[in-house]
Amino acid sequence: MKRVLSGITPSGDFTLGNYLGALRHWVSFQEDHDAFYCVVDLHALTTDIDPVVLRRNSLDAALNLLAVGLDPRRCTIFVQSHVPEHTRLTWLLECTATMGELRRMTQFKEKSHGQETVRAGLFTYPVLMAADILLYRADAVPVGEDQRQHLELARELALRFNNRYGETFTVPEAAVPGAAARVMDLQHPERKMSKSVESPLGTIGLLDPAEAITRKVRKAVTDTDGEVRYDRAAKPGLANLLDLLAGATDRTPQEVAKGYTRYGDLKHDVAEALSELLRPVRERRMALEDDLPYVDTVLAEGAAAAHEVAAPTYAKAADALGLLPLPSLARDED
Ligand code: AMP
Ligand code: TRP
Numbered sequence: 454m455k456r457v458l459s460g461i462t463p464s465g466d467f468t469l470g471n472y473l474g475a476l477r478h479w480v481s482f483q484e485d486h487d488a489f490y491c492v493v494d495l496h497a498l499t500t501d502i503d504p505v506v507l508r509r510n511s512l513d514a515a516l517n518l519l520a521v522g523l524d525p526r527r528c529t530i531f532v533q534s535h536v537p538e539h540t541r542l543t544w545l546l547e548c549t550a551t552m553g554e555l556r557r558m559t560q561f562k563e564k565s566h567g568q569e570t571v572r573a574g575l576f577t578y579p580v581l582m583a584a585d586i587l588l589y590r591a592d593a594v595p596v597g598e599d600q601r602q603h604l605e606l607a608r609e610l611a612l613r614f615n616n617r618y619g620e621t622f623t624v625p626e627a628a629v630p631g632a633a634a635r636v637m638d639l640q641h642p643e644r645k646m647s648k649s650v651e652s653p654l655g656t657i658g659l660l661d662p663a664e665a666i667t668r669k670v671r672k673a674v675t676d677t678d679g680e681v682r683y684d685r686a687a688k689p690g691l692a693n694l695l696d697l698l699a700g701a702t703d704r705t706p707q708e709v710a711k712g713y714t715r716y717g718d719l720k721h722d723v724a725e726a727l728s729e730l731l732r733p734v735r736e737r738r739m740a741l742e743d744d745l746p747y748v749d750t751v752l753a754e755g756a757a758a759a760h761e762v763a764a765p766t767y768a769k770a771a772d773a774l775g776l777l778p779l780p781s782l783a784r785d786e787d
Contacts (some may be wrong), residue, residue: 455625457486457628458591460493460533460582462524463488464500465509465648467517467671469657469727470636472734473700474597478630481521482595488528489759490518495533495540496582499575500649515748517659531755533585538763542584545770549617550580561601583607588763589631590623598634599645600738618773622766639673642689663728670694670706670724681713691716694723701726701765 459479477711484490492514492538497507511532533539555561558579565571586594586607594604604627611622636646640655647656654669662667675690683706685692685722695706698719702709713719741748772778 454485454487455488456489456589456591456623457482458489458491458586458589458625459595460491460496461514461518462493462496463507464497464502464555464575465510467514467645467659467714468636468648469697469731470597470646470657472521472659472731473636473697474599474643475595476518476521478584478628479518479528482628483523483528486593488760489531490523490528490532491531491585491759492518493582493585496578497576500699501574511747512745515752516738516741519741519751520731520734522734523735524752525754529755529758530643530751531759532752533616534606535752535756536759536763538588538760539581539584539768542588542763542767544616546580546583546610546614547678549575549614550577550583550606554606554609555579558606560599561654566594569573579603579606579619580610583610586625587611587622588766590766591625592623593626593628595628595630596646598629598635601629614770614773617768621770622774623690632703632705633696636697636700637689637693637704639669639690639693642674642693657727658739659731661722661731662735663732666728666731667724670720675716675722679716681710681716683707683710691719691755694719697784698723698726701730747757 455656459475461467461475465659467476479488480492492511494507494511497510515530515532519525523530530677561576561578564575581605583606587610594607596604604625608624611624612662615621615624638644638646638650638655639657640652644650650656653671657666657669673690673694676688678688681691683687683692683695690704698709699706718721768778
């Protein structure tokens with residue numbers, strides 16, 4: 454069975470963008486792949502976090518992964534910091550990556566732009582992400598469009614390491630969805646909908662009730678020419694709505710556009726489709742609220758299962774580089 458791995462940062466409330474761009478596909482992959490999904494709490498440390506909030510967000514993220522329909526009997530759900538090989542492999546890969554290639558990362562440029570001080574962790578963030586992926590020898594990585602460049606780096610590091618030190622890592626492919634791979638903010642359609650950017654009207658939360666979804670979609674920014682057609686450059690707000698309906702109904706945005714002449718009708722159907730899509734998620738989430746011990750069990754079992762895969766990959770990479778094996782392990786082999 455092919456393996457997939459993906460991760461999500463516990464940096465705030467999950468959005469519709471997370472769902473359409475990634476989580477929904479994670480759920481499909483668990484059916485016919487050996488799937489690993491992780492709450493990447495170490496990645497959250499690259500910004501100024503409040504420890505109390507981070508703790509809450511990490512648990513919340515795990516609850517959301519269950520609420521979207523991930524089933525711990527079909528996939529492995531775990532927290533990144535529970536598997537120490539993630540940080541250990543990161544160092545080995547940091548010594549494989551170059552400053553130049555990390556400097557070219559668009560997300561780094563955006564996040565560091567205008568900052569007086571920039572954390573070293575923000576710079577090396579994509580190397581930690583590469584370690585997440587390579588540790589599990591993942592064949593595919595389901596992510597939204599914004600992560601494509603990071604994935605390209607993970608591939609490059611795997612290839613470079615394999616060429617220099619011998620076949621160690623699987624070179625992963627990006628699995629980016631065809632529709633809604635980049636959901637835009639409803640109020641600022643030129644920027645990505647994001648859980649870390651405050652935009653109450655522009656962001657649809659994974660757990661928003663139908664009334665909130667309807668209100669936000671109704672107020673979504675469009676344009677004044679009144680024509681329904683898919684044109685991302687000239688009509689970004691409308692194109693985003695068409696993308697959303699396409700994503701929610703498994704069609705192309707061009708196909709969706711053909712069915713409408715009025716913005717109001719389109720908005721009505723977008724709101725309805727999104728409410729229906731997210732309703733079961735909200736219901737499952739409410740049912741889970743009372744069962745935190747269950748979540749703890751899922752994460753404990755997930756960490757153990759993840760470790761089983763990650764530890765041998767790390768050991769292989771360390772050995773390939775010439776690091777001495779742990780003396781106790783060496784004795785065991787005698
Ligand atoms: P993050 O919230 O940055 O940890 O992202 C988790 C996953 O959701 C990644 O696979 C992202 O590519 C995806 N994602 C985040 N925001 C969006 C968006 N606005 N549109 C599509 N996918 C997204
Ligand atoms: N960097 C990713 C994001 O911001 C999250 C992430 C961390 C990830 N590790 C990963 C995604 C490994 C896929 C695979 O969305």
